[in-house]
Amino acid sequence: MAIGATMHTFDIQLADVDRGVYEDLSLRVARHPSETDRFMITRLLAYCLEYEEGIQFSAGVSTTDEPAVLVRDLTGATTAWIEVGAPDADRLHFGSKLADRTAVYTHREPEKLLAAWAGKTIHNADEIVVRSFDLGFIDALVETLERRNTMTVSLTEGQLYVDNNGASATAEVREHRIA
Incomplete structure (x- = not known):
């Protein structure tokens, strides 16, 4: 954890109907001083929507050789590389x-x-999924953010429903492909 990081706790009931994932999660999320609340909320949603055995947050924004969220198998090998924000093509x-x-x-x-990545060399670019949310959706969740949070995250048929500390927001999870 970085010096000056702000700790947030999240007790989350996750129901990803699209993938058949139902979990109760208790997460401590450190927000680095250079990280915005919008980035942290997006990182948290990425964790929830990609949840599987072996998922973890990386050491943080200061780590240059790991993504924001990653999945490792039992041998320690990285099986999923999950970026948040606007990573460069390299x-x-x-x-x-x-x-x-x-x-x-x-x-x-x-x-x-997608325009910034156009024409750049990206291994298996056609298999990388880019997911986005309405900007207003992320902003609405930021408004509900406290140091201790009780959250439900439900995804069904591409529609995301989030309740945080009694306030609800909904958005379509849009998928884009690198052309």
Whole structure:
């Protein structure tokens, strides 16, 4: 944990109907001083929507050789490389070569990201999924953020429903592909 990081706790009831994942999670999330609340919420949603055995947050934004979220198998090998925000093409290329599966969750405009990656060499670019949310959705969740949070996250037919500390927000999880 970085010096000056702000700790947030989340007790989450996760119901990902689309993948058949139902879990109760208790997470401590450190927000680095240079990390925005929007980035942290997107990182948390990426963790929930990618949840599987072996998932973990990386050491943080200061770690340059790991994504925001990753999945390791029992041998310690990285099986999923999950970026948040607006990673550059070189980082995606590296992660895609290292892991079986690569995904990007963004709280930014996905069209700008896709345009920035156009024409760049990215390993298995056609298999990388970019997921985005409405900007207003992330902002609504940021407004509900406290140091201790009780959250439900439900995904069904691509529609995401989140209740945090009694306030609800909903959005479509849009998927984009790198052309």
